Amino acid sequence: MNRKYAFVLLAALALMVGLAAPAAAQGKTLTVSWPQEPDSLNPMYTTMTFAGYTYQLFLAATWEFDENYELVPILVGEIPSAGNGGISEDGTTFTLKLKDGLTWSDGDPLDSADFVFTYEMYMSDKNTPLTRTPWEEFESIEAPDPTTVVIKFAEPYAPWSGQLSLRPIPEHILRPVFEADGTLDNAAWNSNPTVGSGAFILQEWDRGNFARFAPNPNFAMGAPKIETLVVTFIPDDQAYVASLEAGDSELGTFIDPRDVPRLQDAGLDVRLIPSGYNEGWFLNASPERAHPAMTDLRVRKAIALGFDRFSMVEDLLGGVLPVGHSYWEQTPYANPDLPPVPYDPEQAKALLDEAGWVDTNGNGIRDKDGVELELRFISTTRQIRQDMKALAQQQLGEIGIGISIENYESNVFFNGYAEGGPAATGQYDIATWSSSPGGFPDPDTNRFQCDQVPSDDNPVGGNWNYYCDPALDELFAKSRVTTDFDERVAIYHQIDKLIYDSYIWINTWYDADIWVVGSRVQNARLNGTTPFFDVVNWDVAG
């Protein structure tokens, strides 16, 4: 090689080393990373988990949940109860008393009028909020004085503790926009909410890159200790884990269980945080839509007994997430007397024999009246589900149940009844996905009830099992008007038992969120729905 080339090579190397010099250390900066970027930062326009986590930083709620899902008052002085007059005797009227002197980050007063305005915006047909829950359930909302919000319902409202954790949006910023544009849909504040009420204020959101926050001195709970909070977005799973491992990111979640040992080896604090989700098998019990065998309880029970979920969670999930039994796993609403369904292929075979499904033609698959016991097992394309279905195909095959596997992109899989979604229209026998009671930590759900069976007249029904037991309906209806916590828990224990015994939903694993906390982060108390409930007290070392 001649001298000229050697020089060029050296220069290139020098440039690389120069560029690679580590960045200067910063003060109290915390870098949080999400695997997905929020679509909007206005709660009206997003249902994304990571948008929800992010807007909690700059938008305060009436109250938040702590790590044990106890209520922590933020904008209200105290949590409403029958004792303090916050909840009327009949359970239909809720009086929220705001703290005195609350302000937005720009100093403008935050008062009850902001709540009424937020209600108007959710309900206006000129806006397209992604969901109107819980606002559309209000019979009325009034602001008799600046610190009092009175919300009335037509019936006793049991899910108040989860649903009335309301985050008002700033009327003084958004009312003029709504009046000028006729809608909030395109408001600049949705992408650039620099006025807020939370522990932090947004300084800059550089889309695709990061969002940077500074402390809000006007926050109802005082100013946070962290001086700069940066949220970065790293969409690739492996790069995400590498970033946490290297310490570039100091808080993250949605970690694949198989990456847990690697992160623990790097000295990071890995936590399982409940967020209401459980991966489970939905068994279709529709006489019209499912395989004829599926209406037989013995067949459904045999499916549950014939699949070894315990070794599956070891093999596919590294034993990080356990097998559960309940749709309300690890919450007070789960019936504590029920064990996970065991793996018992012999009992499964006996049940199938008893139900009349035997292999008469020697092809390895049971049959009855000329119908083969060949079931459709559907899910999204997520790898772990595909692996699970392959395992199920093998194990259920051993007890004589044939399984045909179908995969769908998630945006097709979750299509509703009107759009012909495979799960919603019952085009399956077994379907697996991770689901949660919609308003977690509130336990209420629109699944498992007769009046929620989808049809042309009721395309919005959420009972994609097509299973109907009037006793369940009655219990769910009762739970919705029971405002007493202990009474409601007792009702849910009965609901849980009925679902468990009907084998229409089988918990395959308790799908807690896996959070990783960096070694510099101090006092980080977390929960799965409002992880930043106590961010004001977080700190970073050195």
Added chain:
Amino acid sequence: MSRYIIRRLIQAVPLLFFISIVLFLLMQASGDPLATLGGRQPPRAEDRERLKRQMGLDQPPLVQYFIWLVGNDWMVVNDETGETGARRGVIRGDFGTSFVTRQPVIEVIWERMPNTLILMGTAEVVIIIVSLTIGVISAVRQYSLLDTVATGFSFVAYSIPVFLMGLMLMYIFAVRFRQWGLPYLPISGMFDPTVGRTFDQIARHLVLPVMTISLISIATYSRYIRSTMLEVINSDYIRTARAKGLSERRTLFVHAFKNASLPIVTLIGLDLPFLLAGAVVTETIFAWPGMGRLFIDHLTRSDYPVLMGLLMMISVAVVIFQLLTDVVYTWLDPRIRYT
């Protein structure tokens, strides 16, 4: 020549119309934007029905296409109030609003365009310089040590999938180097948010993604250049040039290289429009806020307005760059004439 260019541009109009119809109909099959709304739970069916109506997704696909194309500001959209729509349509420069971020599509794309141009432009420059150097030297010094090493490198680089290349480079230069106490490169992003968008920061964050994109392309380009150069330097006119006593440098760079570059120009001309499209995999791995990642993010949400905007922009770029490539041909090879 100018008549030729004008004719080609006029011909492009029906072509782009056709492309837009095909793409729009394909979008309908890509999924329902209201199926997940990005959440972990499917949205409540009541909300879906309402949003479908509010966002005009309850209209038949051809009506939606028509509105996308010419707008609905002349149509009554609300019979009760006599209100007309607010969209002006693509032919009047309105690409609509993203379903996901509610920003105008043009704004969504403009935000990302410079980032992608920085990444892809740098990568393209690196690719051209390095592959020309390797290709020409390999041809001139055929079967030398350098040629053998370059050939070996090409086969290795060409056979590594881009995601593996990216993750390997990241793991070595960002994660391991840091653990070993060596100067290390950043893992992801375009610059450190606490420092800001400085030249130094962007350059540092560019190194790994540019290496990822360029290594594979260098491998292919340098092979092309080597073979076309070999073909040319063994031709009669080069022998004549040498026989006339021209210097080796002049023979190679003026006579041989200009003729050898025709196929390379074709290659680059076809590649350039995709500079705008960004590099989907590399941008995703290194969290580079470019167009490739934009495309993937919005594809997973079936955000037709943004996808249509991106795809139409790339279609226009392909048409323009192909025309430019044809024009460059006439300069490189005077025998080529367009009438």
